[in-house]
Amino acid sequence: MKTVLVAAVALIDRDGRVLLAQRPPGKQMAGLWEFPGGKVEPGETPEAALIRELHEELGIETWRSCFAPLTFASHAYADFHLLMPLFACRKWEGIVQPREGQTLRWVPPSELSAYPMPDADVPLIPALRLWL
Numbered sequence: 001m002k003t004v005l006v007a008a009v010a011l012i013d014r015d016g017r018v019l020l021a022q023r024p025p026g027k028q029m030a031g032l033w034e035f036p037g038g039k040v041e042p043g044e045t046p047e048a049a050l051i052r053e054l055h056e057e058l059g060i061e062t063w064r065s066c067f068a069p070l071t072f073a074s075h076a077y078a079d080f081h082l083l084m085p086l087f088a089c090r091k092w093e094g095i096v097q098p099r100e101g102q103t104l105r106w107v108p109p110s111e112l113s114a115y116p117m118p119d120a121d122v123p124l125i126p127a128l129r130l131w132l
């Protein structure tokens with residue numbers, strides 16, 4: 001089975017809320033709430049992939065030094081194995097906008113578990129809440 005490397009980030013605002021994005025209709029796992037990010041391309045580092053994805057998906061600028069390693073997911077889906085480092089980031093430039101038709105929500109830590117997420121993400125929530 002193929003291992004797919006995906007870089008994801010918990011963007012944290014000044015009130016300690018976390019940005020979740022709802023996967024748009026037509027995509028795999030549509031309707032579920034995820035951390036912004038995406039597939040790491042060949043030859044790309046996870047941090048570079050995040051800088052690129054956050055620009056494309058949210059219209060914000062970030063730097064390698066913005067990202068602190070938080071935890072990771074290693075999850076067997078039916079058709080691929082997901083390896084997903086999750087970084088935390090409290091600093092960026094610009095205003096977060098839904099540039100790819102996704103719905104965005106700033107979620108307080110106590111409400112995170114109310115958002116249906118991909119199977120791989122569910123075990124990440126306790127680690128994230130400890131960190132906030």
Ligand SMILES: Nc1nc2c([nH]c(=O)n2[C@H]2C[C@H](O)[C@@H](COP(=O)(O)OP(=O)(O)OP(=O)(O)O)O2)c(=O)[nH]1
Pocket residue numbers: 006007008027028029033034035036037038039040053082118119120121
């Ligand atoms: N970004 C993100 N992807 C996740 C999370 N949890 C999870 O299982 N995934 C899966 C869904 C997808 O199979 C894969 C990421 O793919 P993606 O569709 O976001 O990739 P991408 O942004 O590069 O977009 P695309 O051009 O391939 O459509 O990882 C998560 O929290 N964030």
Ligand SMILES: [Mg+2]
Pocket residue numbers: 036037038039053
């Ligand atoms: Mg993506």
